[in-house]
């Protein structure tokens with residue numbers, strides 16, 4: 615999950631400016647390689663080694679069942695995109711599924727290995743998936759690559775290609791509405807500070823102007839159009855509410871804001887059966 619704070623480079627400056635495919639990809643790889651240790655130290659406990667959590671609200675796939683009803687995952691080939699330490703894939707394996715966990719960051723995958731895997735790990739960019747057409751029954755991503763790529767339709771088309779007919783693609787991202795607010799957990803994060811309609815990427819750059827962290831904003835309508843353009847049917851859009859049990863802050867996600875405005879959007883998409 616995303617944290618717009620601290621680029622991992624000493625003198626990073628936060629700005630909004632254009633960032634293309636190659637620059638976004640290079641920045642993401644570097645940022646996640648540099649920050650994986652701290653990320654796992656800080657958030658590994660909340661994520662759990664073998665839980666499938668969709669976002670900072672703590673919505674658990676064991677309860678939400680967005681990938682399919684209990685018992686339906688056994689024997690299914692599942693691709694997890696932007697897996698980090700592969701916590702979700704570990705939960706999927708526990709359900710009897712056959713996960714393949716993919717990430718751009720070598721260091722994140724080393725954390726997956728450290729925790730343990732009985733399934734394949736693949737180091738690759740989500741916009742060029744190294745799999746044959748029709749390799750998977752399901753694909754999922756909990757705040758994985760989607761927010762970090764400049765061309766989300768390219769990523770979605772790749773997911774569509776590697777899914778079998780009738781396959782399902784479920785992914786979560788920061789709720790687009792959050793882009794209008796400061797990324798602060800307290801009251802200062804409750805006043806609109808930017809246009810929701812400004813799609814200019816959020817970029818942290820070093821003193822030479824080189825991007826070290828990039829996130830891309832799409833409005834809710836853009837995201838719907840992206841999945842449709844890639845050939846999917848959108849069957850649900852889940853906006854998890856902040857539960858009473860969750861008292862933990864995660865960057866700009868907090869109980870205060872979570873009770874008032876959505877923090878995560880989860881898209882449930884299907885590839886047609888033909």
Ligand SMILES: C[S@@+](CC[C@H](N)C(=O)[O-])C[C@H]1O[C@@H](n2cnc3c(N)ncnc32)[C@H](O)[C@@H]1O
Pocket residue numbers: 615616639642643646661695696697698699702716717718719722738739740741755756757758759760762763
């Ligand atoms: C916020 S983490 C999400 C991982 C896990 N679901 C979690 O909640 O910790 C985002 C992950 O996406 C990966 N990522 C970013 N851009 C990517 C890309 N273009 N292709 C594949 N993975 C990417 C990062 O390396 C990182 O591990």
